Amino acid sequence: MNIGSKGEKTRGDIVNCAKRLFYEQGYEGTSFSDIVEASGLYRGNIYHYFKTKDEILKAVIGQHFEEFNDLLVKWDKQDIDPREKLLAFSTVIIGRQGELVEYGCPIGSLNTELAKDRRDLQHAARSLFDLFRDWLAVRFRELGKGEEAEALALHLLGRAQGIAVIAHVYQDEALLKSETAQLRNWIEKL
Amino acid sequence: MNIGSKGEKTRGDIVNCAKRLFYEQGYEGTSFSDIVEASGLYRGNIYHYFKTKDEILKAVIGQHFEEFNDLLVKWDKQDIDPREKLLAFSTVIIGRQGELVEYGCPIGSLNTELAKDRRDLQHAARSLFDLFRDWLAVRFRELGKGEEAEALALHLLGRAQGIAVIAHVYQDEALLKSETAQLRNWIEKL
DNA sequence: GTCTATATATTGATAGAC
DNA sequence: GTCTATCAATATATAGAC
Secondary structure, three states: OOOOOHHHHHHHHHHHHHHHHHHHHOOOOOOHHHHHHHHOOOHHHHHHHOOOHHHHHHHHHHHHHHHHHHHHHHHHHOOOOHHHHHHHHHHHHOOOHHHHHHHOOHHHHHHHHHHHHOHHHHHHHHHHHHHHHHHHHHHHHHOOOHHHHHHHHHHHHHHHHHHHHHHHHHOOHHHHHHHHHHHHHHHHHO | OOOOOHHHHHHHHHHHHHHHHHHHHOOOOOOHHHHHHHHOOOHHHHHHHOOOHHHHHHHHHHHHHHHHHHHHHHHHHOOOOHHHHHHHHHHHHHHOHHHHHHHOOHHHHHHHHHHHHOHHHHHHHHHHHHHHHHHHHHHHHHOOOHHHHHHHHHHHHHHHHHHHHHHHHHOOHHHHHHHHHHHHHHHHHO
């Protein structure tokens, strides 16, 4: 398949469509027919690009990974100190407030769903956590945290996940903001 | 239906069976046939007690509520100071370490799943969060936290959820323990 | 209250004409 | 690469004899 071909566009349309549906309805909660309807394509057409629904999910996870990675690379190119980068991370949480409150954290909720009964797919989804964990650990090392860096990265990830879960469960934007402010305060005092 | 009748036992068997399956496989991930097989009952027999699968889930949520409530009442009857009670709460998190690492927090993962596309059922599941939130708020008020009490209760709930998500995603008991120790430390310094 | 048989819709997936 | 038709399995749910 050539770059810029029609096929590549169609494939990308399928992935972006599925990415939104999986986020809003969950993976199991989204049927193949949902993807057919939302994309406006024909069933057979989608199966031409992806042999199974699982393959679509893997492509969706790859798409998430690319987007988040681009964001992290963008921050790294900016000449700001590590603490500012950590604060930028904490801001991502409330970046799309409405979406997070309505559908939860796209990474956390996907992993939580898949870890129940599709651990094979969860291993793929976990790569999204790894991406942030590794990036955060480097930032903490730059802050002089040395051996603590890895633990601090996981701690920060956990704090962010906890905030996302509670804000999602209670559909509460104010709670999301106040908890995020506390997290930013924790970063600033480090 | 009379107390102690055979029907009540059968009904209880169905609920306990479904409770375990919903926890281990998720609600959507558990089929009616799974409940039939695991309980050893006949399809029609189960439908005799519950009109729909949703009704089974509501009964399961009620069962969770009763068990957690009994636990909180038990703690309240013990003559220990509020801080000790908060520490007891933090210990519940690691109470069944293996289970939490393997299947996640039963309350959090259920709410996260249902919030995606079954918000009606999630409202029922949220009552489990409310149970702990209210109990924690009273404990913080007893600690003299006044108006902060409600926010502290939600903060602690979020911290616990974050720890559960990360420990579950990474299947890491050591992480669960170290993060819980940090949380206990936070409580002791309050 | 127990047990069997079946209805009906939806699922993910395939075959093959164009 | 597009489009239609359909498959086999599984889902929840129901009817009704015993």
